[in-house]
Amino acid sequence: MEDREIINLYWSRNEAAIGQTHTKYGRLLHSISYNILSNHEDSQECVNDTYQKAWNAMPPQRPDSLTAFLGRIVRNLSINCWHKARAQKRSNGAKELLLELAECVPDKNNVEKVIEARELSEFISDWLCTLSQENRVLFLRRYWYGVPLKRLAHEYGTTPSKLGSRMYRLRQDLKATLEKEGVSI
Amino acid sequence: MKEKKIFDAVTDVRDELIEEAKITMYKKKKPMWVIWVAIAACAAIVMGIGLLIPGTGNNNPNSGMLLEVMYPKAYAFEDSDTKRAIREQNPVDENFINSIKEFSYKTGSAILSDNGKNKNYSPLSLFYALGLATSGAKGDTQAELLDFLGVPDIETLTLQSRNLYRTLYRDNEIGKLKIANSIWMENELNGKPIVFKEDFVKQAVENFYASSHSVDFAKEETGKAMAKWIQNQTNGTLSPTIEVDPEQILTIINTVYFYDQWVDRFDKQKTAQSIFYLANGDKEKADFMNQTFSSAGFSRGEGFTRAGLQLKNASQMIFILPDAGVSPYDLLSSSEQMKEIFEGGERLNGEVVWKIPKFNFGSEFSLKDTLGSLGIVSAFRPDADFTGITDHTAFISNVRQETHIAIDEIGVEASAFTRIEYAGAALPNGRADMILNSPFIYGITAQNGTLLFVGVCENPAEN
Numbered sequence: 001m002e003d004r005e006i007i008n009l010y011w012s013r014n015e016a017a018i019g020q021t022h023t024k025y026g027r028l029l030h031s032i033s034y035n036i037l038s039n040h041e042d043s044q045e046c047v048n049d050t051y052q053k054a055w056n057a058m059p060p061q062r063p064d065s066l067t068a069f070l071g072r073i074v075r076n077l078s079i080n081c082w083h084k085a086r087a088q089k090r091s092n093g094a095k096e097l098l099l100e101l102a103e104c105v106p107d108k109n110n111v112e113k114v115i116e117a118r119e120l121s122e123f124i125s126d127w128l129c130t131l132s133q134e135n136r137v138l139f140l141r142r143y144w145y146g147v148p149l150k151r152l153a154h155e156y157g158t159t160p161s162k163l164g165s166r167m168y169r170l171r172q173d174l175k176a177t178l179e180k181e182g183v184s185i
Numbered sequence: 186m187k188e189k190k191i192f193d194a195v196t197d198v199r200d201e202l203i204e205e206a207k208i209t210m211y212k213k214k215k216p217m218w219v220i221w222v223a224i225a226a227c228a229a230i231v232m233g234i235g236l237l238i239p240g241t242g243n244n245n246p247n248s249g250m251l252l253e254v255m256y257p258k259a260y261a262f263e264d265s266d267t268k269r270a271i272r273e274q275n276p277v278d279e280n281f282i283n284s285i286k287e288f289s290y291k292t293g294s295a296i297l298s299d300n301g302k303n304k305n306y307s308p309l310s311l312f313y314a315l316g317l318a319t320s321g322a323k324g325d326t327q328a329e330l331l332d333f334l335g336v337p338d339i340e341t342l343t344l345q346s347r348n349l350y351r352t353l354y355r356d357n358e359i360g361k362l363k364i365a366n367s368i369w370m371e372n373e374l375n376g377k378p379i380v381f382k383e384d385f386v387k388q389a390v391e392n393f394y395a396s397s398h399s400v401d402f403a404k405e406e407t408g409k410a411m412a413k414w415i416q417n418q419t420n421g422t423l424s425p426t427i428e429v430d431p432e433q434i435l436t437i438i439n440t441v442y443f444y445d446q447w448v449d450r451f452d453k454q455k456t457a458q459s460i461f462y463l464a465n466g467d468k469e470k471a472d473f474m475n476q477t478f479s480s481a482g483f484s485r486g487e488g489f490t491r492a493g494l495q496l497k498n499a500s501q502m503i504f505i506l507p508d509a510g511v512s513p514y515d516l517l518s519s520s521e522q523m524k525e526i527f528e529g530g531e532r533l534n535g536e537v538v539w540k541i542p543k544f545n546f547g548s549e550f551s552l553k554d555t556l557g558s559l560g561i562v563s564a565f566r567p568d569a570d571f572t573g574i575t576d577h578t579a580f581i582s583n584v585r586q587e588t589h590i591a592i593d594e595i596g597v598e599a600s601a602f603t604r605i606e607y608a609g610a611a612l613p614n615g616r617a618d619m620i621l622n623s624p625f626i627y628g629i630t631a632q633n634g635t636l637l638f639v640g641v642c643e644n645p646a647e648n
Contacts, residue, residue: 065200102188120194140206
């Protein structure tokens with residue numbers, strides 16, 4: 001079913017919306033969540049909560065991209081779930097993602113301004129647009145879709161260590177760009 | 186926590202970047218997996234209209250007229266704008282879709298009831314052939330046919346048939362759904378030209394995309410030409426022998442050719458030989474394709490489990506597995522029962538384990554008697570009213586359908602579209618084992634739910 005038709009189902013308060021969403025996006029959402037939480041039960045809960053949130057959000061919202069809309073919800077729910085779980089010392093995929101992303105945090109020697117979250121998103125979007133398509137996709141597949149390095153390497157026909165150093169260079173590039181702009185987080 | 190801030194900022198990057206990364210997910214740089222499973226199915230229906238009393242005297246020079254069909258323009262698989270535009274410009278009424286579904290269950294339950302062999306039937310093909318005949322019928326014959334098709338009037342039938350045709354037609358690098366109709370007309374009888382109504386021929390082209398051919402049914406070549414036409418429309422998968430009868434003045438042929446690929450490929454290395462248990466207690470060896478979805482939808486109703494596999498052009502192949510001790514024919518015993526297994530049952534989600542035998546077979550049906558028992562009476566009688574087609578007295582002399590279906594694995598090198606396996610999911614509220622190792626029912630539905638094919642596989646080893 002087309003996204004537009006699914007969104008119409010939400011707007012007409014038709015509960016088939018959830019089923020159609022699950023059929024089309026269930027596995028994708030689950031994989032995004034699982035890549036953060038490394039736990040099927042918690043991921044399933046986040047995905048179910050995502051449907052609930054989507055149901056409450058549409059209407060009034062009419063997202064342009066259902067992938068991005070649903071994906072954001074499940075990412076937010078999953079990272080929050082991870083924080084709760086971390087308090088209970090469960091280890092999982094988000095730790096890796098966050099550790100890697102921490103490398104993008106600029107050093108504080110040239111601070112002009114502390115950037116707002118929204119600006120930072122725009123900034124990262126702009127930075128992504130300066131990359132080659134392959135690098136851009138690679139970055140988002142790793143840090144938005146949360147795909148494990150090993151699987152990405154398999155898909156790109158390379159080794160995890162080679163891909164790992166490529167990811168490292170991308171993170172360094174983001175960091176350098178943030179520093180050059182005098183941005184602090 | 187700064188890395189969390191970056192994480193959140195990445196979450197909110199622009200939509201188009203997220204979409205781009207998703208689409209590109211499906212593209213692999215190297216053809217790591219080159220084995221695909223594809224489905225091909227096709228059907229041809231031949232409907233002869235016999236002539237009882239040769240008409241006399243005419244001065245209309247229309248005989249011999251030949252109209253060629255311009256098929257809808259093909260567009261690429263990823264061209265979703267065109268797809269959407271076509272759908273919006275050619276709205277197909279929900280009631281019309283429901284009529285086709287009811288028609289499918291009514292005819293399907295009757296036609297598939299003959300047990301003992303594999304059967305593949307195309308309701309859509311029969312619907313189009315009967316629809317084309319209906320558009321040329323008048324009076325009681327028209328009323329009876331319209332009633333049988335479940336359509337209120339002739340305007341609805343022609344307009345909706347046209348819109349449905351345009352919506353369903355697919356011809357791209359991934360798959361095809363080509364519905365073709367043709368009318369074959371006798372050019373003269375007893376030395377006198379036969380007149381067909383110009384309006385009929387025109388609307389046949391406009392609404393049913395039917396090409397017109399002026400022929401001589403007394404000649405054997407006409408049968409060959411018709412067989413060749415069928416062969417061309419079905420990519421060579423069907424090559425029937427057609428015998429012509431000098432008494433015929435008009436034959437309507439409909440073909441449906443369908444080809445598509447699974448969204449989630451089967452890994453050929455997981456295909457393995459295993460036992461298929463026939464209804465009579467015998468065992469056959471068959472090659473089974475295997476795949477497991479950690480989270481997918483399925484339905485369970487009285488006596489059956491139903492689950493579907495998505496095809497790339499938004500259609501779906503549905504499999505209905507009868508419970509142990511239940512025969513497929515119990516589940517096809519009536520129109521209502523057939524509707525129940527295709528649409529009813531409780532919808533559940535969970536792990537779905539697939540084990541599907543590869544199969545490849547053809548069916549031939551003579552449908553006149555079945556249609557007669559279902560209520561088409563007037564159109565088969567010598568006093569049928571087809572004055573919309575010709576002023577000669579004409580009636581439907583036979584209706585035949587020939588179909589073929591194959592589920593197979595084919596190689597596609599470096600395809601632009603692959604699907605990666607996502608991480609497995611948990612077990613929400615059930616689990617289905619679609620282990621199709623005994624006779625089962627299947628159906629192929631188009632994106633709007635119309636049934637293109639339905640069938641019973643009794644023995645995958647049989648052609």
